[in-house]
Amino acid sequence: MVITILIQRKGTLIMTTRRKLIQVSGGALMAFGLGDKVAGQVATPGATPTVEIGDPSVLPLKEPGKFIVHTDEPAFEPWIVDNDPTNGLGFESGLIYAIADKLGFEKDQVEWGRTPWNNSFSPGPKPFDCYIAQVSITPERARAVGFSRAYVRGQLAVICKEDSPVMEAETFEDLAKFKWGTQVGTIYYSYLEDYIKPEQDILVFDTNVDSLTALANDTVEAGLQDLQIAFYVTDVQFPEMGIAGVLPDKGQGGSGLVTEIGSELIPYLDAAIIALENDGTIQELYDEYLAAPPDLKTFTE
Numbered sequence: 001m002v003i004t005i006l007i008q009r010k011g012t013l014i015m016t017t018r019r020k021l022i023q024v025s026g027g028a029l030m031a032f033g034l035g036d037k038v039a040g041q042v043a044t045p046g047a048t049p050t051v052e053i054g055d056p057s058v059l060p061l062k063e064p065g066k067f068i069v070h071t072d073e074p075a076f077e078p079w080i081v082d083n084d085p086t087n088g089l090g091f092e093s094g095l096i097y098a099i100a101d102k103l104g105f106e107k108d109q110v111e112w113g114r115t116p117w118n119n120s121f122s123p124g125p126k127p128f129d130c131y132i133a134q135v136s137i138t139p140e141r142a143r144a145v146g147f148s149r150a151y152v153r154g155q156l157a158v159i160c161k162e163d164s165p166v167m168e169a170e171t172f173e174d175l176a177k178f179k180w181g182t183q184v185g186t187i188y189y190s191y192l193e194d195y196i197k198p199e200q201d202i203l204v205f206d207t208n209v210d211s212l213t214a215l216a217n218d219t220v221e222a223g224l225q226d227l228q229i230a231f232y233v234t235d236v237q238f239p240e241m242g243i244a245g246v247l248p249d250k251g252q253g254g255s256g257l258v259t260e261i262g263s264e265l266i267p268y269l270d271a272a273i274i275a276l277e278n279d280g281t282i283q284e285l286y287d288e289y290l291a292a293p294p295d296l297k298t299f300t301e
Contacts (some may be wrong), residue, residue, distance in 0.1 A: 047149075047278070049271030056104040058265040067105050069071055069096050070128040073114040078228055078289040079134065085112045091289040092132045095151060099257075102272035120258050121145045127129050129265060131258035134226065136187050146261050148269040150254025151282060155292065157189060157230035158299070159215070160222045160243040167244050172196050172301045181220030183208045188224035195250055195301075212238065227292055245297035 002219045062068050071092065074083045081089035088097050088107075120131045123144040134154065137147045158175065160166035169175050175196050181203040182188040185255060192202055203220055205211040214220045216238055224234055227246055234241045257269050276282045 002011050047274045049274045051267045051271050053102055053268055053271045054104045059268055066111050067109055068111045068133045070113040070115040070130045072117045072133040073242040085090050091285050094285050098276050099272040102275050126260045133254045134259050137256045146259035146263045147256035149273055150256050151273050153254040155227040156224050156247045157227040157243050158231050159225055160244050166222045178221040180222050181211045181214045182223055183211050245299050247299055
């Protein structure tokens with residue numbers, strides 16, 4: 001998902017992860033129906049890897065003995081905490097260290113760097129072994145770069161003004177009546193066009209921040225965001241906005257680790273992700289950092 005548009009935090013941000021929100025509120029995880037009760041948008045265990053892992057000396061790396069991973073600048077919670085991927089906190093930082101461990105690396109052999117999000121899936125050589133920043137797997141991008149298997153499927157949320165009639169919508173037919181705006185070339189746009197099919201033309205913007213500003217200024221009535229980003233937008237950036245509900249998964253492909261196209265590292269990354277699916281690690285990370293409140297409305301078709 002596109003996250004580079006989010007503004008830098010001022011002070012300590014406590015509203016971007018369900019875990020932190022609950023702690024500040026003084027409640028326990030299970031009191032809110034989260035924790036290990038939420039199945040989450042992760043793969044069902046049971047896949048079989050095609051290669052053995054655990055010996056980093058056999059891996060096709062940029063530099064022997066180093067696992068070079070890049071992310072966006074800045075990176076935001078709940079994916080990476082405090083814009084510091086080295087701390088192991090946040091879903092994606094924690095996942096990378098878990099993958100590194102499965103591949104046979106020590107923590108200090110993981111070397112982080114930064115690459116702008118749009119550049120991560122542009123054609124050409126890459127300065128990283130893999131890149132992680134919620135890059136959705138699409139056929140167009142897969143013609144320019146390599147992807148691991150999906151490590152998580154994002155859930156799309158509808159956002160609008162708190163007092164908007166969008167809040168009362170229940171179905172795709174209801175949603176189609178409103179004026180929508182989104183960033184061009186994103187999964188947000190394709191979901192609107194392919195499934196919600198608004199009655200009015202979708203207004204498209206060069207950046208996600210422009211689409212949010214249009215919503216704030218009442219140029220449009222509704223927009224889409226990744227659920228976790230929607231929490232940030234409505235809690236911090238635009239508190240006059242709210243989350244109307246979430247949309248059913250339509251097989252958008254999920255987010256994968258990005259590599260150079262044709263990278264021989266991909267089967268090893270896949271094997272590590274499969275191992276973490278099968279031992280429950282990815283589900284645990286999801287439950288800790290990404291799980292949504294159980295009472296959030298899901299729109300029906």
